[in-house]
Amino acid sequence: MSVSSSTWLSIDLIIKGVIDASSTAEANVEKALRLIDEKKEFNAVIASIPERALARAREIDQNIAAGKKPGRLAGVPFIAKDNFLVFGAATTAASNILRGFDAPYQSSAVEKLEAEGAICVAKANLDAFAHGGSTENSDFGTTLNPHDPTRVPGGSSGGSAASVALGLTPFALGTDTGGSCREPASFSGCIGYKPTYGLISRYGVIAMASSTDVVGLLARNSRETALLLDILAGKDVHDSTIVERAESYMITNSAKSLRVGVIKEFMGSGLNDDVRKAIDIGITKIKAAGNEVVEVSMPSLELALAAYYIIVPAEISSNLSRYDGQRFGFSAPDSGGLEQSYMTSRGVGFGAEAKRRIMIGTYVLSSGYYDAYYKKAAKLRTKIIQEFDEVFKNVDILVGPTAPQTAPKIGEFSDDPLSMYLLDIMTVPVNLAGVPAISVPCGMANNMPVGIQMIAPMHKDKELLEFANSFEG
Amino acid sequence: MSTISKDDVLKLAKLARLNLTELEVEKYQKELASIFEYVEKLQAVDTEGIEPTYQVNGLNNSTRNDEIVDYKTSKKDLLKNVPKTEGSLIKVERMIG
Numbered sequence: 341m342s343v344s345s346s347t348w349l350s351i352d353l354i355i356k357g358v359i360d361a362s363s364t365a366e367a368n369v370e371k372a373l374r375l376i377d378e379k380k381e382f383n384a385v386i387a388s389i390p391e392r393a394l395a396r397a398r399e400i401d402q403n404i405a406a407g408k409k410p411g412r413l414a415g416v417p418f419i420a421k422d423n424f425l426v427f428g429a430a431t432t433a434a435s436n437i438l439r440g441f442d443a444p445y446q447s448s449a450v451e452k453l454e455a456e457g458a459i460c461v462a463k464a465n466l467d468a469f470a471h472g473g474s475t476e477n478s479d480f481g482t483t484l485n486p487h488d489p490t491r492v493p494g495g496s497s498g499g500s501a502a503s504v505a506l507g508l509t510p511f512a513l514g515t516d517t518g519g520s521c522r523e524p525a526s527f528s529g530c531i532g533y534k535p536t537y538g539l540i541s542r543y544g545v546i547a548m549a550s551s552t553d554v555v556g557l558l559a560r561n562s563r564e565t566a567l568l569l570d571i572l573a574g575k576d577v578h579d580s581t582i583v584e585r586a587e588s589y590m591i592t593n594s595a596k597s598l599r600v601g602v603i604k605e606f607m608g609s610g611l612n613d614d615v616r617k618a619i620d621i622g623i624t625k626i627k628a629a630g631n632e633v634v635e636v637s638m639p640s641l642e643l644a645l646a647a648y649y650i651i652v653p654a655e656i657s658s659n660l661s662r663y664d665g666q667r668f669g670f671s672a673p674d675s676g677g678l679e680q681s682y683m684t685s686r687g688v689g690f691g692a693e694a695k696r697r698i699m700i701g702t703y704v705l706s707s708g709y710y711d712a713y714y715k716k717a718a719k720l721r722t723k724i725i726q727e728f729d730e731v732f733k734n735v736d737i738l739v740g741p742t743a744p745q746t747a748p749k750i751g752e753f754s755d756d757p758l759s760m761y762l763l764d765i766m767t768v769p770v771n772l773a774g775v776p777a778i779s780v781p782c783g784m785a786n787n788m789p790v791g792i793q794m795i796a797p798m799h800k801d802k803e804l805l806e807f808a809n810s811f812e813g
Numbered sequence: 814m815s816t817i818s819k820d821d822v823l824k825l826a827k828l829a830r831l832n833l834t835e836l837e838v839e840k841y842q843k844e845l846a847s848i849f850e851y852v853e854k855l856q857a858v859d860t861e862g863i864e865p866t867y868q869v870n871g872l873n874n875s876t877r878n879d880e881i882v883d884y885k886t887s888k889k890d891l892l893k894n895v896p897k898t899e900g901s902l903i904k905v906e907r908m909i910g
Contacts, residue, residue, distance in 0.1 A: 444890035538870045551868060577882055580875035646852040657829060664830075666905045671896035678906040679830075687832030692840075695831055699822070699841060700848060702829040716855050718865030723858075725866060758847050774869030798870070 347375060347507030351416055351564050354510065355457075358415035359404060365397035365415030365459065372417040372461045375508045382484045384493075384502035385419065385462045392428030393417070393461045400457050411457030412571060418453065419503045419512040422463040423470055425544040426450050433546045434478040435468040437663055437670045437689030447544025448576045449513055449555050456571050461509060465499030468691045469660070470515055470548045472496050473523055473763045474748070477693040482750055486528055487788055491747040494524030500558045501528040511559040511568060517548045518648055519742075519767025521556035522779035526742035526791025529781050531559045531808075535569060536799050537774030538583040541576035549655035552648075552771040562778065562808035566591045569801065589802050591809050598807060600626055601636035601735035606766050612745040614785030619741050622782040622792045622811070626739065629810060636735060640727045643720055644769035649761060650704045650717035651772070657701025660694060696757065721772050728773045728797070737807050738795040741766055742779040746788035766793060776801045780808050817846045 348354065357363030373393070376385050397415065404410050420426050423433040425443035432438045450460055467477035475483040475498030483498045485491040486505040493502040497514030501524035504512050514521040516534040525532025533556055540555040547553060555572070559565045566589045574585035602623060607616065627633050665671040665685025672684035690698070704713035731738065743763055753760040770777045775798050779791035794811070796804035822842050826833045833841070888901060897904040 441894055444893065445884065445886045536870075538872065577877060578884075580877075581870070581872060582875075583870050583872065643855060643858060646855050649848065650852055650855070661830075666896065667903055668894040668896070675906070678908045681906040682830040683832040686830050690831070692837075695829075695833070695837070696841060696844060698829045698831065699825045699845060702825050703845070703849075706825075706828065712856070713852070715865050716858075716860060717852075718867055719860035719863045720855055720858060721866045722863050723860070725869065757844055758851055761848075761851075772869075 348510045351413065351510055351567060354416050355410065355412070355414050358400070359410050361405070363415075365400040365457070366394060368415050368417050369393045369397040369459055369461055372509050375506075376462055379506050379508060382486060382489070382502055382506060383481050384465055384483050384499045384506060384508065386422050386432065386434065386465050386480050386499070387429040388462045389426070389428035389460060393459050396454070396459050400459070411455065412567070413453060414457035416458045417461045417509045418458050419462045419464045419500060419509050420450055420460050421466050421497050421500045421512070421514050423466060423515060423546040424450055424513055426460050426463065428460075429463055431463070431546070432480070433469050434466045434480050435689070435691060435694070436479045437686075439479075439670065441668060443544075445544060448541035448578055449545070449572055452572055464497070464503055464512055467496040467498070467693065469546065469694050470496040470517060470520055471656070471693040471697055473519065473760055474753070475499060476750065476754065477691060479691055484750075485747050488747070490749055491788070492527065492750055494527030494747060496520040496524070497532070497556070497558060498524045498528070501525050501530055501532065504528075504530040504558045504560060511557060511564060514556045514558050515545060515548070515553060516556040516771065517553050518652060518771050519764045521558060522742050522767050522777060522791065522793060523763065525558055525779040527747035527789065529789030531557070531562060531565055531781070532742075532779040532791070533557045533559070533562075533565050533569070533805075534770065534777050535573070535801055536583065536776045538581045539574075539585060539801060540572045541579040541582060543576055543578035547659040549652040550659065551655060552652065561812055562780065562805045563591050565778070566802070566805040566809070569805070583799070586799070586802050589805065591806055594806065597630040597632070598736040599734070600631045600633045601731060601738045602633060603641070603738055603740040604635050604637045605639065605641050606740035610744050610765070611741060612785065615741055615745060615790050618783040618785050618790040619792055623739065626811065634735065636731050636738070638727050638731060640720070640723045641769045644724055644772055645761065645765050647717040647720040647724070648764070648768040648772060649700070650713050651721065653697040653701035654705050654714050655701070657698045657705065660690070660698055663689065665689070693757070724769055725773045728775060732797040736796070737804065740793055742791035742793040743767070746785050746790060770795055774798060776804050778804060778808050780811055817842055817849065
């Protein structure tokens with residue numbers, strides 16, 4: 341069995357060890373680097389950051405020995421998805437066009453974690469530019485599922501999810517544009533959390549689709565997820581899309597009995613039977629804990645995927661236009677003029693999925709099609725938001741599966757991008773609405789992990805994490 | 814419209830500044846057609862009187878005080894990833910023939 345959640349003590353105990361000198365930050369970093377090396381064949385990590393991580397660890401140990409106040413994550417190693425700008429290793433977004441990119445500054449999320457004494461030890465694999473649900477679109481090779489190496493770990497934060505499931509570090513940073521934290525968490529067997537849109541700064545994170553992108557977390561449980569959110573949430577002078585945060589996100593064990601809605605459309609015929617059984621057991625557990633469970637209908641959700649695959653490629657085509665081969669990234673040599681340099685640098689530098697999405701986006705934004713596609717999808721988005729608003733008048737939390745199936749085989753959808761997109765059908769409505777959601781491990785189906793998705797109204801991240809925590813028991 | 818011709822793909826690639834190989838053109842012609850056919854189902858939805866949403870958290874024109882913020886990033890660091898430089902300038906390909 342390659343899956344191990346017991347390689348690390350709880351974050352509380354890791355910090356305690358560093359503070360009372362029964363352990364050291366340096367020993368933690370060495371251990372993480374060793375585990376990364378031992379599990380190399382899973383390809384969860386693109387690059388380790390040994391020099392910088394060890395230097396930071398020694399500094400933390402010295403500061404503690406000198407009696408300085410330790411941070412809330414003193415000596416805790418973590419892994420960042422390779423679309424976060426981090427010092428000490430290249431930031432590639434798993435794409436050839438950014439191979440070797442040396443970050444001139446660090447992302448705010450990494451800075452905030454480091455300010456509390458956490459140490460980034462490695463960069464996790466992903467679908468290039470976060471385009472995908474399997475990590476098969478990485479220009480650095482597929483990550484293997486920790487539970488079955490013939491299967492994908494999910495994506496796009498597949499390397500981050502596999503890292504946590506393999507126990508390489510206690511947690512990892514991910515991003516979630518259409519399910520990219522929740523879906524790999526479901527397939528790999530860990531927590532995948534997507535906060536309310538705008539709760540965590542995106543400064544220094546490589547943009548995919550700006551109206552749905554969020555920084556998210558892969559972790560072992562919701563209690564630690566809440567601690568990390570408490571550190572990450574809120575104002576950043578570098579990001580003007582940040583919303584007001586709650587005073588605290590720490591779980592206080594005050595799980596109330598809630599009114600929980602099961603989304604009828606997600607339990608329909610598209611759902612794998614074994615996944616349904618696992619989710620039904622989860623729902624029974626929710627009832628047994630004293631929550632009231634009702635069925636709710638959200639008919640617009642089945643249109644969300646179509647709206648998503650118009651809106652998101654449109655934003656991708658715009659965000660990726662900055663890769664012009666002139667200012668950074670791959671540049672085609674001797675291409676004969678500026679126009680040809682753009683064409684060749686982008687044609688060679690971008691992978692198949694990025695090119696596919698750029699062309700879809702270009703199409704739906706082009707004159708003559710803008711109203712029929714992009715604007716239409718934006719109206720559908722309003723309908724979806726209204727449906728969430730309506731249903732949240734009657735329930736506190738929504739639940740359903742995170743994905744319609746367990747992790748597919750590597751290569752299963754390689755000639756059929758549309759079928760791959762359909763894996764996102766239960767996660768994308770959440771991103772279009774901007775509401776928070778979490779995927780929590782919920783049993784197994786055919787020996788592969790299943791995730792139950794819990795969705796809360798906008799800004800109810802604390803309530804969501806407390807509910808997830810009570811579910812974990 | 815859910816059929817895509819080879820010329821449509823080439824036109825899109827040109828608009829998006831992407832050189833494509835002959836093989837890629839064929840592949841994308843098929844794949845884009847099936848994706849456009851899928852998203853076509855939106856056309857059947859009645860959206861009369863519904864305003865489009867482009868931003869979900871209601872923020873509008875976030876401002877900050879007009880003060881100089883130290884980004885703690887040097888010019889040298891910002892230029893280190895540039896393919897071609899001349900002094901502290903970014904050198905690009907010739908634009909006018």
